Amino acid sequence: MADYRVPLRDMNFILYELFKADEIWQSIPKLAEQVDRDTAEAILQECAKISEQEIAPIARQGHEVGVGFENGKVTTAPKYKEAFKTYTEGGWSALGGDPQYGGMGMPKMLTALHEEMLCSADISFSLYPCLTAGAGLSIAKHGSEVLKEKYLTRMYAGDWAASMCLTESHAGSDLGLIRTKALPQEDGSYKITGNKIFITGGDHDLTENIIHLVLAKLPDAPAGPRGISLFLVPKINVNEDGSLGDANNVSCGSIEHKMGINASATCVMNFDDSQGFLVGELNKGLTCMFTMMNFERIGVGIQGLGAAVHSYQNALEYAKDRLQGRALTGAKSPNKEADSIMVHGDVRRMLLNMKALNEGSRALSSYIAMQLDYATYGTGELQVKGEALSALMTPLAKAFFTDMGFESTVAGQQIFGGHGFIREWGQEQLVRDARITQIYEGTNGIQAMDLLLRKVAGSKGGLMKVFIDEVNTYINESTGDNMAEFIKPLTKAVTDLEKLTLHLLDKANDDINELGGAANDYLHVFGYTAMAYIWARMAKISLDKLVTGDDFYQSKLHTARYYFARLLPRRISLIETAKSGAEVLFNIDDEMF
Numbered sequence: 001m002a003d004y005r006v007p008l009r010d011m012n013f014i015l016y017e018l019f020k021a022d023e024i025w026q027s028i029p030k031l032a033e034q035v036d037r038d039t040a041e042a043i044l045q046e047c048a049k050i051s052e053q054e055i056a057p058i059a060r061q062g063h064e065v066g067v068g069f070e071n072g073k074v075t076t077a078p079k080y081k082e083a084f085k086t087y088t089e090g091g092w093s094a095l096g097g098d099p100q101y102g103g104m105g106m107p108k109m110l111t112a113l114h115e116e117m118l119c120s121a122d123i124s125f126s127l128y129p130c131l132t133a134g135a136g137l138s139i140a141k142h143g144s145e146v147l148k149e150k151y152l153t154r155m156y157a158g159d160w161a162a163s164m165c166l167t168e169s170h171a172g173s174d175l176g177l178i179r180t181k182a183l184p185q186e187d188g189s190y191k192i193t194g195n196k197i198f199i200t201g202g203d204h205d206l207t208e209n210i211i212h213l214v215l216a217k218l219p220d221a222p223a224g225p226r227g228i229s230l231f232l233v234p235k236i237n238v239n240e241d242g243s244l245g246d247a248n249n250v251s252c253g254s255i256e257h258k259m260g261i262n263a264s265a266t267c268v269m270n271f272d273d274s275q276g277f278l279v280g281e282l283n284k285g286l287t288c289m290f291t292m293m294n295f296e297r298i299g300v301g302i303q304g305l306g307a308a309v310h311s312y313q314n315a316l317e318y319a320k321d322r323l324q325g326r327a328l329t330g331a332k333s334p335n336k337e338a339d340s341i342m343v344h345g346d347v348r349r350m351l352l353n354m355k356a357l358n359e360g361s362r363a364l365s366s367y368i369a370m371q372l373d374y375a376t377y378g379t380g381e382l383q384v385k386g387e388a389l390s391a392l393m394t395p396l397a398k399a400f401f402t403d404m405g406f407e408s409t410v411a412g413q414q415i416f417g418g419h420g421f422i423r424e425w426g427q428e429q430l431v432r433d434a435r436i437t438q439i440y441e442g443t444n445g446i447q448a449m450d451l452l453l454r455k456v457a458g459s460k461g462g463l464m465k466v467f468i469d470e471v472n473t474y475i476n477e478s479t480g481d482n483m484a485e486f487i488k489p490l491t492k493a494v495t496d497l498e499k500l501t502l503h504l505l506d507k508a509n510d511d512i513n514e515l516g517g518a519a520n521d522y523l524h525v526f527g528y529t530a531m532a533y534i535w536a537r538m539a540k541i542s543l544d545k546l547v548t549g550d551d552f553y554q555s556k557l558h559t560a561r562y563y564f565a566r567l568l569p570r571r572i573s574l575i576e577t578a579k580s581g582a583e584v585l586f587n588i589d590d591e592m593f
């Protein structure tokens with residue numbers, strides 16, 4: 001298995017050549033105070049070091065050994081404690097946090113790349129700090145001053161971790177069904193009682209305290225999602241002076257034995273009259289949780305990308321070394337027993353699919369992160385547009401990057417032939433780890449429904465129009481002949497996306513099932529089109545820089561051409577299926593299945 005190497009050159013290309021991130025940061029006062037290019041470069045370099053040297057090397061053993069559970073206590077995989085200590089001592093838990101409480105206030109454009117590095121190194125490890133960062137965002141946005149003072153500083157310091165407790169055995173996608181109860185107390189706190197399942201990092205030995213964000217309902221709350229509130233429930237109670245007090249009746253009942261992310265503790269959590277504190281307003285818990293969930297959804301998208309990047313690096317190294325067969329055009333290495341498998345069209349197809357999807361996903365995730373930064377720190381029109389595009393593209397990031405990421409991990413495994421199926425090579429771990437990213441944090445089916453029903457139909461196409469207008473403006477400004485090979489198919493793709501959107505909205509007037517049936521295909525049509533927009537922009541820069549003779553731009557341009565030739569056309573069959581109508585799905589009785 002190749003050692004993981006952070007693709008820093010590509011990350012810097014995306015930040016400074018594609019999006020001119022340094023200029024964006026300088027133009028937004030709240031960000032200009034925190035970050036400039038020198039700081040950002042130093043951060044990414046240091047993060048690359050810790051990901052390559054401290055985290056990636058512990059991933060295989062973590063996969064093999066997994067998590068321990070004895071006498072109600074969870075122990076993490078070997079070397080996790082040491083790596084987590086190094087991570088927190090480096091200040092990484094504070095990276096995106098609110099500066100008022102000890103955070104570093106770095107923009108999402110930077111933290112997204114940091115997340116990619118962590119996830120390429122080891123998704124299991126990444127989950128502990130990433131969930132804590134997500135919970136921190138929710139507390140910073142919706143928590144009272146008291147909660148922020150008491151908990152955020154310790155979470156940013158890495159002393160305490162956090163978990164997200166939504167799922168119950170009978171309530172997954174449909175959180176309106178949850179049964180966990182919150183009873184108001186005279187001192188303003190609540191007693192929380194209920195059982196949550198599948199809780200990532202619900203218990204572990206990395207930190208002295210774990211701060212659970214728990215969804216629960218008051219006894220008189222309205223039925224369904226409108227009756228859900230959010231509570232902060234510490235594993236160990238925290239005294240007024242910030243010291244740790246008694247245990248808070250929070251226990252781990254068992255841990256799950258899973259297909260992948262073996263070194264991430266997935267826990268059944270029991271709350272038994274545990275003391276909790278309201279976050280945000282009563283019955284507005286889902287809104288508060290969505291601050292965390294939207295952060296996590298993009299983060300989960302990046303997990304898919306992270307695994308795919310590592311898989312590509314492994315597969316490329318293997319393909320260059322592995323000698324099997326001869327090139328169809330005659331031996332390429334006549335003095336060797338056989339040519340390397342790099343000579344075979346099918347292997348090149350898989351490698352180029354991975355390369356084009358990975359670099360495209362990285363650039364697109366940075367674009368979405370940029371919109372989140374505009375939404376969070378910007379003002380005026382840029383903020384409004386940032387809010388629109390980040391809302392529209394959050395489900396896309398989660399589902400499209402993880403579907404593409406899983407495809408890429410499988411392709412990387414395939415390039416290894418039989419060895420890809422054997423554990424010691426590490427490719428099967430990446431496939432196993434990537435698979436969950438399509439399921440948790442709202443399945444990809446739920447993401448597709450969120451995109452088409454809530455975001456697109458809910459705004460009567462308005463949010464999608466914001467994206468389409470931006471692409472059309474770019475097309476109109478791209479007049480040079482040398483860009484025609486990209487602009488022509490991009491124009492067709494974005495026109496077709498607009499037509500498909502109008503077609504589905506129209507059909508939904510007669511039958512809402514049209515949206516449910518088309519949602520997954522629609523999300524992918526959007527994904528391939530959005531990626532084409534970003535690839536066209538990367539191709540433009542590469543064409544302009546070809547004179548430098550730098551192979552990086554040659555490779556980028558070629559990969560753009562590959563994307564347009566071999567991946568963008570996938571949208572055509574997806575449009576056909578999206579338009580095929582709901583009847584073929586619903587006109588069959590359940591008994592006939």
Ligand SMILES: Cc1cc2nc3c(=O)[nH]c(=O)nc-3n(C[C@H](O)[C@H](O)[C@H](O)COP(=O)(O)OP(=O)(O)OC[C@H]3O[C@@H](n4cnc5c(N)ncnc54)[C@H](O)[C@@H]3O)c2cc1C
Binds near residue numbers: 166172198258439
């Ligand atoms: C390893 C792991 C870690 C996890 N970590 C956490 C965590 O930290 N915190 C937490 O709270 N939860 C966590 N989860 C739970 C996870 O988020 C849920 O499993 C997931 O959201 C799906 O819920 P479910 O399993 O109940 O499936 P269900 O909701 O029962 O869905 C079953 C199927 O029906 C489909 N479906 C359901 N409703 C709809 C709909 N309206 N439209 C279209 N399709 C639909 C789904 O897409 C899916 O294919 C974790 C799960 C796992 C396996």
